[in-house]
Amino acid sequence: MKYLYSEGKKDGKPSAFGKFIGLLKKGYRKMKEDMEKPPDNEEGEIARKKRRFRVICIFGIIMSLVAFLISISISSGGVIPVSEAFSAMISAISKGGHDLNTIELYIYQSRLPRVLSAIAVGSGLAIAGCMFQAVIRNPLVDPYITGVSSGAGCFAIAAVALGVSIPFMGDNVLYMIPVAAIVGGLIAFGITMTVAEGSGGSAINYILAGVIVGFAFASVQTVFLSLAKDNLTDTMWWLYGSFANITWENAWLVFIPAMGISFIAMLWAREFNLFMAGEEQAKQLGLNVRRFKMTMMVVASVLTAVCVAFCGIIGFVGLVIPHACRMALGGDHRLIMPASVVLGAMLMLFADLVARTALSPIELPVGAITAMIGTPIFAYMLMKKGREYNG
Amino acid sequence: MDFEGFHALTEIDLELEKGLLVGLIGPNGCGKSTMLKCISKIHEPTSGEISVDGTDISSMKPIEAARLVASVPAESGPTFGLSVMDMVMLGRYPFVDKIWWENPEDESMARKALQTFGIDHLRRKRVSLLSSGERQRAMIAKAYVQEPKLMLVDEPTSHLDMKYKLQVMEYLQSMAKADMTVMVAEHDISLMARYCDLCIIMKNGKIVTIGDPKEVIDEDLIRDVYEVDSRVGLDADGEIYVLPKKYIEEAK
Numbered sequence: 001m002k003y004l005y006s007e008g009k010k011d012g013k014p015s016a017f018g019k020f021i022g023l024l025k026k027g028y029r030k031m032k033e034d035m036e037k038p039p040d041n042e043e044g045e046i047a048r049k050k051r052r053f054r055v056i057c058i059f060g061i062i063m064s065l066v067a068f069l070i071s072i073s074i075s076s077g078g079v080i081p082v083s084e085a086f087s088a089m090i091s092a093i094s095k096g097g098h099d100l101n102t103i104e105l106y107i108y109q110s111r112l113p114r115v116l117s118a119i120a121v122g123s124g125l126a127i128a129g130c131m132f133q134a135v136i137r138n139p140l141v142d143p144y145i146t147g148v149s150s151g152a153g154c155f156a157i158a159a160v161a162l163g164v165s166i167p168f169m170g171d172n173v174l175y176m177i178p179v180a181a182i183v184g185g186l187i188a189f190g191i192t193m194t195v196a197e198g199s200g201g202s203a204i205n206y207i208l209a210g211v212i213v214g215f216a217f218a219s220v221q222t223v224f225l226s227l228a229k230d231n232l233t234d235t236m237w238w239l240y241g242s243f244a245n246i247t248w249e250n251a252w253l254v255f256i257p258a259m260g261i262s263f264i265a266m267l268w269a270r271e272f273n274l275f276m277a278g279e280e281q282a283k284q285l286g287l288n289v290r291r292f293k294m295t296m297m298v299v300a301s302v303l304t305a306v307c308v309a310f311c312g313i314i315g316f317v318g319l320v321i322p323h324a325c326r327m328a329l330g331g332d333h334r335l336i337m338p339a340s341v342v343l344g345a346m347l348m349l350f351a352d353l354v355a356r357t358a359l360s361p362i363e364l365p366v367g368a369i370t371a372m373i374g375t376p377i378f379a380y381m382l383m384k385k386g387r388e389y390n391g
Numbered sequence: 392m393d394f395e396g397f398h399a400l401t402e403i404d405l406e407l408e409k410g411l412l413v414g415l416i417g418p419n420g421c422g423k424s425t426m427l428k429c430i431s432k433i434h435e436p437t438s439g440e441i442s443v444d445g446t447d448i449s450s451m452k453p454i455e456a457a458r459l460v461a462s463v464p465a466e467s468g469p470t471f472g473l474s475v476m477d478m479v480m481l482g483r484y485p486f487v488d489k490i491w492w493e494n495p496e497d498e499s500m501a502r503k504a505l506q507t508f509g510i511d512h513l514r515r516k517r518v519s520l521l522s523s524g525e526r527q528r529a530m531i532a533k534a535y536v537q538e539p540k541l542m543l544v545d546e547p548t549s550h551l552d553m554k555y556k557l558q559v560m561e562y563l564q565s566m567a568k569a570d571m572t573v574m575v576a577e578h579d580i581s582l583m584a585r586y587c588d589l590c591i592i593m594k595n596g597k598i599v600t601i602g603d604p605k606e607v608i609d610e611d612l613i614r615d616v617y618e619v620d621s622r623v624g625l626d627a628d629g630e631i632y633v634l635p636k637k638y639i640e641e642a643k
Contacts (some may be wrong), residue, residue: 045476045514046498137469267490276471277481277533281464284431285537286457286485330517331472334491389472 016090017083024062031058052335060342064119067349071118072111074357097248113251114243115349117310118366121243122317122348123341124258124307127265129318130325130340131300134272134333135293136203137279142319143304146210146297149313150217151188152181152305153239157221160235161228177238178250178309185305188217193297201290203279206297240365241314243352254310261303262341268296269333276331316371317344320378327385347374400426400596403439407574407589409540412567414583414604415576417593418617423576424465426593427543430574431462444540457485461539463530465546469519475529476514479504482536497536504532508562524555531562542566544575548582560586584608584631592616605631614639 034055043051073085080088085107092100092108100108128143136145144150159180195209228235237244246254271292274282283289304318325339351369358364382389400422407413415423428434430441432453441448448456461482470478483497505511508528513521518529527547534542544563548556556579564586567573577583583590584604592599592607594616600607608631613621622634 044495044498045480045502046492046495050492134471137471139471269491270484270487273473273477274481274484276473277478278464278468280428280433281462281467281481283433283453284457284460284462285481286452286454288453326472330474330477331470332474332477 015087017086020086024065027058027062031055031062034058049332049334052329053338056329056335056339056342060338060345064342064345064349067346068115068119071115071349071353072107074353075106075111109248113248114246114352117246117251117254118243118348118352119345120255120258121307121311121314122344122346123262124303124344125314125318125348126321126340126344127262127337128300128303128307130322130333130337131265131272131296132318133322134275135296135300136206137275138203138207139323140319141207142315143300143307144214144313144315144318145207146192146301146304147188147213147217148185148301148304149308150214150221151191152185152308153313154217154221154224155180155184155187156238157224157228157235158184161224175250177235178253181238181309182305184217185308186301188213189298189301189305193294197294201293237365238312241312241367241370242355242363242365243311244356244363246310250310254306257306258303261299261306265296265299265303266333266337266341268292269337272296272333272337273331312365312367314348314367314370316367316374317347320374321347324378324381327381327389400429400436402597405591405598405601407541407572409572410567410570411572411588412564412586413572413574414587414590415574415593416578416580416583416590416616417599421593422596423593424545425596427462427545427574427576430541431460431543432456433462454485457537459539460541460543461534461537462543463527463534463545463547465549467518467526467530470517473518474515475505475510475518475521476501478518478529479514479532479536482533485537501532501536504536507535508532523550524552524558527551527555527559528562531559535566540571542571542573544573546576546578548577548579556582580608580613580633581631584633608633 031054034051069082069086072089073080073082080103084103088101088104088107089112092104092112095104097108125143129141132141132143132145133139156177159176192206192209192213195213196206199205199209225232225235271282271287274285274287277285279289282292307314321340321344322336324343325336329335329339347370348366351366351373354373355364355366355369358369403426415426417423425434429436430443430448432448436449439449443456443459446459448459473481479501480493480497483493483501487493487497502511502514505514508531510525510528510532513525513529518526521529527550531544531547534544542563547559547563551559560582563573563575567588575583575587587604589601590604590607591601592612599616600612608623610621610623613619613623613633613635617635618639619635620637620639622636624632624634626632
């Protein structure tokens with residue numbers, strides 16, 4: 001920390017980085033103040049919720065910024081000081097990406113888009129998982145429950161195996177897998193939805209329909225996988241999740257929709273709470289349950305498809321992050337949805353960091369790392385809080 | 392309130408006055424719960440009309456109907472970590488116009504309900520950790536803050552011991568007195584006879600009889616509706632009790 005501060009001052013005046021660190025410190029103090037408030041039984045319940053919400057937001061912003069800074073300053077190429085990475089990023093952005101020196105170029109071109117998309121995918125998958133678990137009312141549900149991942153995988157592999165090219169996009173490989181994945185994911189979701197609604201639309205039928213559609217697409221995927229065994233490397237990174245193919249060109253296509261949908265979905269936090277009391281109660285309390293459920297399924301599936309398209313199938317985050325938040329914060333979606341965004345983004349940032357540095361120059365699939373980092377933490381939480389937690 | 396013409400329920404036509412505690416009695420599968428679910432708009436009746444407080448609720452938006460009718464479910468299933476306060480606040484959902492937080496008035500109303508039902512000290516506890524009695528009171532508090540004109544309660548005492556049975560019935564009775572019609576579906580006939588102002592006896596989706604429990608409940612009625620021989624009598628305080636004695640075999 002000392003190192004950071006001495007770097008933060010130039011000619012007695014705080015530099016941009018110094019100011020930035022100052023802000024972080026201020027936020028941290030505020031959060032600490034909020035958190036260390038003695039338990040007050042007379043505190044109003046809404047006031048208490050708002051305070052906890054504030055803590056989540058400040059904690060989230062600080063931790064993601066710290067993770068972000070660490071993430072842009074460490075890479076397989078080596079470690080540069082955080083302050084240097086920060087100022088390089090600022091100058092690169094202010095130059096608009098032109099005439100960059102080596103460090104600037106490196107940070108601007110390869111790390112920044114990666115880090116941004118990791119944040120977006122982490123929070124997007126966590127929110128999608130949270131939405132599915134609430135709407136289907138089943139704790140074992142994850143964002144891939146409606147068959148999105150299998151459909152996406154199947155189409156992505158098929159596109160590689162058959163050497164499909166997309167009209168109007170030339171032979172741009174960068175977009176072929178993502179477009180195929182989004183199309184496949186949404187087709188699979190459509191089939192699941194049709195089957196589930198045809199069977200009455202109950203929660204358990206959604207799960208069953210999703211599972212069988214998933215199996216069907218997975219088996220077709222296996223066929224294409226054996227056809228495409230010559231260029232497997234093109235597809236393997238995708239099947240296990242990776243941010244290696246992210247550049248500025250496609251980072252925006254992940255970041256804006258994923259973050260946008262995640263934040264918009266939060267507006268319905270109270271409606272998700274209604275679902276916690278049961279579908280019939282939600283209906284009785286004035287929610288159009290059928291319409292809400294369908295809309296949120298579509299939204300969550302599109303969100304999942306966007307996350308999966310460019311970065312592949314990353315497991316674990318969508319299943320476990322919402323549970324971790326529920327264990328720590330209770331059942332109110334006004335708290336657990338923002339917390340899911342924060343935790344999802346952080347887990348994904350660290351997983352990506354480990355994936356690209358642990359065994360460099362070999363890059364590991366990030367989907368494996370999320371589970372490796374997350375499982376011990378989650379197991380610890382489960383043992384500590386599991387007794388009073390039932391989904 | 393009028394309602395007529397269901398598959399599970401047919402030829403039901405009744406009108407209830409304000410301020411009554413109404414008991415709904417009948418064997419399993421006779422349509423008690425279905426009737427409650429139709430009134431609370433959980434099920435759509437195939438035909439007929441249901442009106443509360445002078446307005447037809449079948450053509451209303453769900454959220455508008457939710458301001459008139461509240462329901463306490465028989466079983467509430469898993470609640471995924473919701474606290475008691477969260478659960479009670481859900482009852483304010485039809486009234487809150489903001490997107491995210493409730494208003495302070497909603498909170499004070501919920502707190503008052505929690506105090507009324509004696510569960511204020513449990514407000515930060517998870518609903519899943521409550522005992523059946525506490526849970527039932529939380530669900531009643533949730534329906535209470537909905538400020539309904541008509542409150543529907545499905546088997547409120549099924550898992551409760553004697554003390555809580557009486558306590559819950561007393562809460563329901565006091566709510567009925569406070570300007571609200573309370574309709575309770577329940578199997579304990581003695582309990583219903585004691586607390587209800589009016590009781591509706593149902594069988595096979597039809598109403599058998601309606602009236603003051605002291606007048607309508609007798610051994611013949613129980614035999615007719617439940618196919619059970621029983622003894623119906625008055626205790627020293629003049630309250631009805633029903634003792635089931637022997638079920639009548641179908642061959643008989």
